[in-house]
Amino acid sequence: MALPAPNPSARAVVTGASSGIGMALACVLADRGHSLILVARRGQILDSLAAELRQRCRVQVEVRAADLSDPEGTRRLCDELAGREISILCNNAGIATFGPVAELDPDYERAQVLLNVNAVHDLTLAVLPQMVERRAGGILMVGSAAGNMPIPNNATYAATKxxxxxxxxxxxxxxxxxxxxxxxxxxxxxxxxxxSAEEASIVDKMVPDFLWHSSQRVAEMSLDALSRNKMRVVPGTLSKAMSIAGGYTPRAIVAPIVGTFYAKLGEGE
Structure with missing residues (x-):
């Protein structure tokens, strides 16, 4: 079966919609006629994006300024979505840290697990029963190539993904x-x-330009793959290489190599 067609009573939900892949997913969904519920902490950015999409795409766009690393905020959103007609859920929101866990902020590491794992799980449980009952729906999970292997100096993020x-x-x-x-x-x-050179982060400086993918292209590829019910979409040379390395290279070999690279990312923060 195909994904549900755009419907004025239904909503596609995008978490982490205030930047990056999440914002691109929202734009592509709206361009394809889907009305939206946009979720992120930065409500002001969401309000601006919502106004743009309403005018450009003539769809309905709702904003939910919520911190999904806060269990209460996640619970409130889940309670709402369970009672709404949700056609598509894009579980995109996430954060990452670099460096040895012992040297990182414990509260932020806990928040990372709550956002990257608990919120994804809870939101899925909130909308899945209605999708199964209607025999229609789509869930896009934004994981990571980093979730295919142990990564010292990126331990919490790799584990959550x-x-x-x-x-x-x-x-x-x-x-x-x-x-x-x-x-x-x-x-x-x-x-x-x-x-620009002034704005470039340590990640921008260490990863060559040809290994980067645009968020717009990734969003289009992802939603096309979801429409076809493809199991996994792995855009970009680096992500494909990490997936292969995680699947076929002994972990005792790959972990120290990758961990050294991520340690340098932590030094640059």
């Missing part, structure tokens, strides 16, 4: 034949535009 990767593909097996599409996006480096 391992959960998303595995949960996505396991869930896909459960709903096979029930009209619900589940696709995992496992991207490598993604950005909206090439930064």
């Amino acid at each position: 391992a959960f998303v990767n595995t949960f996505s593909e396991s869930l896909r097996g459960e709903v096979s034949g029930q009209g619900v599409h589940v696709t995992l996006l496992a991207p490598g480096p993604v950005r909206t535009q090439t930064p």
Whole structure:
């Protein structure tokens, strides 16, 4: 079965919609006629994006300024979505840290797990029963190539994305034949535009330009893959290489090599 067609009573939900892949997903969905619920902490940015999409695409756009690393904020959103007609859920919101866990802020590491894991799980549980009952719906999980292997100096992020990767593909097996599409996006480096020398982060400086993918292109590829009910979309050379390395290279070999690279990212923060 195909994804649900745009419907004025239905909503596509995009978390982390205030920047990057999330904002691009919102734009592509609106361009394709879907009305939206945009979720992120930065409500002012969402309000501006919503106004632009309403005018340009003639769709309905709702804004929910919510911190999904706060369990209460996630609960309120889940309660609402469980009672709404949700056609597509894009579980995109996430954060990352670099450096040895022992030297990082424990509260921020906990918040990373709450956002990258708990919120993804809770939001999925909120909308999945209605999708199964209607035998129609789509869930796009934004995992990561980093979730395919142990990564010292990126331990919490890699572990949370391992959960998303595995949960996505396991869930896909459960709903096979029930009209619900589940696709995992496992991207490598993604950005909206090439930064100036003054704006470039340590990641921008260390990763060559040809390895980056544009957020717009990643969003289009991801939604096309979700429409086809493809299991996994892995855009970009670096993400494909990490997926292969994580699947076929002994972890005792790959972990120290990748960990050294990520340690340099932590030094640049």
